Amino acid sequence: MTETVDLEVREGVDRETVETVQNMGSYKYGWDTEIEMDYAPKGVNEDIVRLISEKNGEPEWMTEWRLEAFRRWKTMEEPRWAMLNYPVIDYQDQYYYARPKSMEVKPKSLDEVDPKLLATYEKLGIPLKEQMILAGVEGADAAPADGRKVAVDAVFDSVSVGTTFKDELAKAGVIFCSISEAIREHPELVKKYLGSVVPQSDNFFATLNSAVFSDGSFVYVPPGVRCPMELSTYFRINAENTGQFERTLIIADKGSYVSYLEGCTAPQRDTNQLHAAVVEIVVLEDAEVKYSTVQNWFPGDENGKGGIYNFVTKRADCREARAKVMWTQVETGSAITWKYPSCILRGDESQGEFYSIAIANNMQQADTGTKMIHLGKDTRSRIVSKGISAGKAQNTYRGLVTMHPRAKNSRNYTQCDSLLIGSECGAHTVPYIEVKNTSSRVEHEATTSKVDDDQLFYCRSRGMDEEEAVALVVNGFCREVLQALPMEFAMEAQSLVAISLEGSVG
Amino acid sequence: MLKIDNLHVKLEDEDKQILKGVTLEVPAGEVHAIMGPNGSGKSTLSYVLSGRDGYEVTDGTASLDGEDLLDMEPEERAAAGLFLAFQYPVEIPGVGNMTFLRTALNAQRKAKGLDEVSAGDFLKLIREKAKDLKIDADMLKRPVNVGFSGGEKKRNEILQMAMLEPRMCIMDETDSGLDVDAMRLVSDGVNALRSEGRSFLVITHYQRLLNHIQPDVVHIMSNGRIVKSGGPELALQVEEEGYGDLVEAG
Ligand SMILES: Nc1ncnc2c1ncn2[C@@H]1O[C@H](COP(=O)(O)OP(=O)(O)OP(=O)(O)O)[C@@H](O)[C@H]1O
Ligand SMILES: [Mg+2]
Numbered sequence: 145m146t147e148t149v150d151l152e153v154r155e156g157v158d159r160e161t162v163e164t165v166q167n168m169g170s171y172k173y174g175w176d177t178e179i180e181m182d183y184a185p186k187g188v189n190e191d192i193v194r195l196i197s198e199k200n201g202e203p204e205w206m207t208e209w210r211l212e213a214f215r216r217w218k219t220m221e222e223p224r225w226a227m228l229n230y231p232v233i234d235y236q237d238q239y240y241y242a243r244p245k246s247m248e249v250k251p252k253s254l255d256e257v258d259p260k261l262l263a264t265y266e267k268l269g270i271p272l273k274e275q276m277i278l279a280g281v282e283g284a285d286a287a288p289a290d291g292r293k294v295a296v297d298a299v300f301d302s303v304s305v306g307t308t309f310k311d312e313l314a315k316a317g318v319i320f321c322s323i324s325e326a327i328r329e330h331p332e333l334v335k336k337y338l339g340s341v342v343p344q345s346d347n348f349f350a351t352l353n354s355a356v357f358s359d360g361s362f363v364y365v366p367p368g369v370r371c372p373m374e375l376s377t378y379f380r381i382n383a384e385n386t387g388q389f390e391r392t393l394i395i396a397d398k399g400s401y402v403s404y405l406e407g408c409t410a411p412q413r414d415t416n417q418l419h420a421a422v423v424e425i426v427v428l429e430d431a432e433v434k435y436s437t438v439q440n441w442f443p444g445d446e447n448g449k450g451g452i453y454n455f456v457t458k459r460a461d462c463r464e465a466r467a468k469v470m471w472t473q474v475e476t477g478s479a480i481t482w483k484y485p486s487c488i489l490r491g492d493e494s495q496g497e498f499y500s501i502a503i504a505n506n507m508q509q510a511d512t513g514t515k516m517i518h519l520g521k522d523t524r525s526r527i528v529s530k531g532i533s534a535g536k537a538q539n540t541y542r543g544l545v546t547m548h549p550r551a552k553n554s555r556n557y558t559q560c561d562s563l564l565i566g567s568e569c570g571a572h573t574v575p576y577i578e579v580k581n582t583s584s585r586v587e588h589e590a591t592t593s594k595v596d597d598d599q600l601f602y603c604r605s606r607g608m609d610e611e612e613a614v615a616l617v618v619n620g621f622c623r624e625v626l627q628a629l630p631m632e633f634a635m636e637a638q639s640l641v642a643i644s645l646e647g648s649v650g
Numbered sequence: 651m652l653k654i655d656n657l658h659v660k661l662e663d664e665d666k667q668i669l670k671g672v673t674l675e676v677p678a679g680e681v682h683a684i685m686g687p688n689g690s691g692k693s694t695l696s697y698v699l700s701g702r703d704g705y706e707v708t709d710g711t712a713s714l715d716g717e718d719l720l721d722m723e724p725e726e727r728a729a730a731g732l733f734l735a736f737q738y739p740v741e742i743p744g745v746g747n748m749t750f751l752r753t754a755l756n757a758q759r760k761a762k763g764l765d766e767v768s769a770g771d772f773l774k775l776i777r778e779k780a781k782d783l784k785i786d787a788d789m790l791k792r793p794v795n796v797g798f799s800g801g802e803k804k805r806n807e808i809l810q811m812a813m814l815e816p817r818m819c820i821m822d823e824t825d826s827g828l829d830v831d832a833m834r835l836v837s838d839g840v841n842a843l844r845s846e847g848r849s850f851l852v853i854t855h856y857q858r859l860l861n862h863i864q865p866d867v868v869h870i871m872s873n874g875r876i877v878k879s880g881g882p883e884l885a886l887q888v889e890e891e892g893y894g895d896l897v898e899a900g
Binding site: 596597598599601602603604605606607608609610612616617619620621622623624 | 700701702703723724725727728729733734736739740741742743744745749750751753754755757758761793810814
């Protein structure tokens with residue numbers, strides 16, 4: 145029996161995909177929740193920044209930090225170097241803060257959360273409610289029915305609506321809460337680490353985020369602790385014309401380990417919505433962090449109307465010796481993706497890995513990749529990027545690998561594969577490599593291929609229809625990356641691969 | 651069962667006629683063999699029957715139990731019970747052999763309005779069939795045909811055939827590249843599948859296979875046509891004398 149289960153799990157991965165293809169509709173998460181919202185007035189200025197800070201009940205130092213960022217942002221220009229084409233964004237024509245009215249007084253526990261919000265997350269497949277029971281009641285240690293625990297922090301528009309399994313995590317010494325709560329409850333940690341990986345002045349979008357971020361997740365894993373469960377944040381943009389600016393800060397103290405998952409969806413709207421998040425990860429000596437993303441923001445319709453503009457800055461700092469970080473991302477959504485999760489390999493023998501699947505279909509544009517900055521001796525990095533383009537989409541891999549003079553005996557291996565479906569899409573690979581010492585080595589391999597007709601025919605001759613065949617072949621192409629994901633995410637990701645390629649053939 | 655009448659096929663984007671009026675009928679329960687020189691159009695016939703792109707039917711018909719095959723998508727032909735064991739099985743990197751088979755099996759079941767086969771039943775079934783063909787568990791987990799030896803690929807085709815239980819099995823040079831023992835395994839596999847409701851069209855260059863799988867009829871194909879049909883003795887004649895006279899007769 146055990147053997148069966150084991151095999152099934154591995155084998156089930158591709159099969160899920162195919163099932164999903166069979167039940168495919170269009171964007172599955174496109175509905176919205178009718179809920180009364182509180183908005184700050186449109187546009188951004190110092191008053192709005194103060195208001196956001198005040199709404200979050202922040203101390204003075206935080207307000208100042210934001211204002212400093214805002215003043216800096218006003219002097220900056222939007223970057224235009226990416227291979228992306230989009231109309232000018234009017235930053236004054238957006239809401240920067242929206243929260244469900246029912247969240248005005250922060251609920252003390254998940255039981256007090258508006259049932260409509262919980263219903264939304266349930267619809268998205270997050271078993272928040274089930275976990276609520278577990279988290280809400282006394283002695284919340286009991287495991288959910290499926291035996292696997294995942295602590296969830298759910299962020300709805302600008303506000304965290306609840307975090308599960310807090311008590312159990314606290315027992316292990318792990319802090320997992322919304323960033324606004326962390327600012328209030330753990331100011332010493334926030335002060336020490338916020339902005340230490342992605343400085344306020346880092347780039348246009350990160351600086352804007354520093355000024356107006358509304359919420360996000362905070363994780364601290366104390367020395368020597370292996371976080372007892374997967375942590376995850378689910379982001380949901382619901383309100384119209386509202387930018388979402390989350391800020392995530394993860395600190396893995398010496399010798400600790402944590403695996404963190406992030407998922408995102410948004411309703412289907414005609415207008416574009418701005419999403420500019422910042423994720424900072426600090427990894428100390430001998431610690432390890434795995435950060436996985438399944439990004440499924442609304443991509444816009446086939447004609448390119450609507451969709452999320454996703455401008456995200458994610459960076460991990462392997463600050464001390466033998467620190468290790470692994471980014472895994474499955475990017476299937478968004479009209480525009482501008483995202484380069486990076487690793488600063490500062491500690492000697494530290495390691496960074498980046499596994500990516502980026503799918504662009506219809507009119508989607510993705511410009512994504514990574515940066516591996518080798519500063520310490522004997523550092524290692526590995527990049528595996530799988531880009532899939534279909535429809536009229538443009539998909540660019542942009543990667544930087546730098547070996548600094550001190551980074552003696554360091555290694556990087558990059559493998560960058562592109563797959564084209566149809567003849568109207570494009571794939572581009574833009575690797576930047578800088579090696580400033582003689583003992584380090586950088587290897588780069590790149591391939592571009594079209595989805596193979598013989599493979600498709602082979603699948604079809606065995607009974608699969610064309611879309612199933614494409615989904616199967618594409619999932620095979622992505623396997624290495626899918627395998628890097630935690631199991632429950634791998635399933636979801638496979639389905640997403642299939643769904644996002646809908647209509648790409650025939 | 652399979653009825654091919656005056657089938658003319660040319661390449662889609664080249665002015666090259668490959669099949670020049672193939673007429674052939676395989677009744678239910680029978681095994682027919684096709685032999686013929688290299689390049690005579692045997693694989694083309696099998697591809698056209700299973701619906702591969704790149705060919706244009708300029709004349710003639712092909713039907714399976716009265717249903718027009720040429721009008722169907724490849725997957726519809728598969729669901730209707732047609733199966734082609736490829737001369738050159740295709741590699742699909744990253745897709746587990748078992749996943750592939752299960753997806754195929756369920757797709758066909760779905761097309762027939764049947765429920766999906768449960769995970770447990772599937773595993774039981776595939777292990778049983780794999781054992782018969784001496785395909786080990788490792789090969790089931792590996793990506794489809796990737797890194798398989800020539801003989802392993804052919805055995806894998808027969809495994810698929812055994813799992814999908816088609817009514818009309820076309821085998822394109824399944825015996826080429828098989829060692830003596832594998833040839834026996836494959837033949838035993840095929841013989842086990844022989845039944846009243848199932849027919850075989852076996853393309854081969856060697857009489858040897860036909861010692862194991864006794865054909866009812868042997869056809870000789872040359873230059874896009876069936877030039878002669880007869881009993882098993884025709885294969886023996888080819889083995890001894892070559893195609894010389896037969897081909898000239900075409
Ligand atoms: N796509 C193609 N482009 C060009 N020529 C083709 C194509 N497909 C088939 N042919 C030609 O059609 C003829 C028949 O090929 P086919 O593969 O059907 O032969 P065969 O009888 O199976 O030969 P073999 O015994 O060597 O397998 C050959 O001359 C081959 O070169
Ligand atoms: Mg052939």
